[in-house]
Amino acid sequence: MSDQNEIPLWEVFIRPRNGLAHRHCGSLHAVDATMALNAARDVYTRRGEGQSVWVVPSAQITASDPLEKGENFEPSETKIYRHPTFYEVPEEVGHM
Amino acid sequence: MTSPVLFETLLRLADDHLILGHRLSEWCGHAPMLEEDLAMPNIALDLIGQSRALYAYAAEVEGKGQSEDDLAFLRLEKDYHNILMVERPNGDFGHTMLRQFLFSSFMALFWDRAQNSTDETLAGIAGKAIKESLYHIRHSAEWVIRLGDGTDESHNRMVAANTALAPYIGELFETDDVTNTAIASGIIPRASDLRSAWETQVQTVFEQATLTPTLDHLAQTGGRIGEHTEDMGFLLAQLQFMQRTYPNMTW
Numbered sequence: 551m552s553d554q555n556e557i558p559l560w561e562v563f564i565r566p567r568n569g570l571a572h573r574h575c576g577s578l579h580a581v582d583a584t585m586a587l588n589a590a591r592d593v594y595t596r597r598g599e600g601q602s603v604w605v606v607p608s609a610q611i612t613a614s615d616p617l618e619k620g621e622n623f624e625p626s627e628t629k630i631y632r633h634p635t636f637y638e639v640p641e642e643v644g645h646m
Numbered sequence: 647m648t649s650p651v652l653f654e655t656l657l658r659l660a661d662d663h664l665i666l667g668h669r670l671s672e673w674c675g676h677a678p679m680l681e682e683d684l685a686m687p688n689i690a691l692d693l694i695g696q697s698r699a700l701y702a703y704a705a706e707v708e709g710k711g712q713s714e715d716d717l718a719f720l721r722l723e724k725d726y727h728n729i730l731m732v733e734r735p736n737g738d739f740g741h742t743m744l745r746q747f748l749f750s751s752f753m754a755l756f757w758d759r760a761q762n763s764t765d766e767t768l769a770g771i772a773g774k775a776i777k778e779s780l781y782h783i784r785h786s787a788e789w790v791i792r793l794g795d796g797t798d799e800s801h802n803r804m805v806a807a808n809t810a811l812a813p814y815i816g817e818l819f820e821t822d823d824v825t826n827t828a829i830a831s832g833i834i835p836r837a838s839d840l841r842s843a844w845e846t847q848v849q850t851v852f853e854q855a856t857l858t859p860t861l862d863h864l865a866q867t868g869g870r871i872g873e874h875t876e877d878m879g880f881l882l883a884q885l886q887f888m889q890r891t892y893p894n895m896t897w
Binding site (some may be wrong): 559581584589591592596641 | 680688
């Protein structure tokens, strides 16, 4: 228990309300999935933040390379016509 | 139901929860990992919250103008009627988790029945407390299983914790004139009726934890009549310090 390096890291996702998506809210250490869920409940839902919790082993996440940031993301910066700001969303559609 | 019996019944329950909540709060800042440093105070706050509701109602039943704070902080040691298990020192993390599992497993069964109490206020408190107790079982049972069925070191520590806690189990199921009167009035369930369900639950977890329950141990007793272990005075010194040094202080 003293060596934190032996305990895997988990990413925590919380869904605040029905109809919304789970959102990443942080990470924690736990020995397995059950313990990770318990810990996520204790660490991240203390103030009534959640209706549902997901935990994912951090090692299972494949991340983009920061060195490829330019080729990944810059090309989209000049294409403002992709933003839906020219449309008005009808009230009935609700949260998007 | 005479109100002295209801008062004493509420006081015993409240004292169990306040004292165990206080013991758990001692882990705050000292837990073996950050996640547990939040989890144990979470449980402590649940228990202290339950004791607050019970003390507030007890004070009302007593009708002598005492507040929940008077009952929680300003009584003498012999006037606290908690079971001895909850006042024993925390020991190591495994000991604390095993104590929580044994206690919460009992309380979940107790609150479940107490939801049908003839006393509406107690039934209401039970309805809220049962959900909290079920989580306390989940949290502590998972640790008991993993530590019992863990390394040689963790297994040996759990065996030691089990040996240390065994004498304090019997008091959970104790009856006396107060409980018998309260049971007859339908205020609380009969603890002995909960015993087989409790043993089944403990047995199930202990099997997974590769531990052997010690269920027929000679019981230490006395908490219900204010005869405490030597550690209770030190606990109360810390618990009561603020109210005794700065009477009526709030924050």
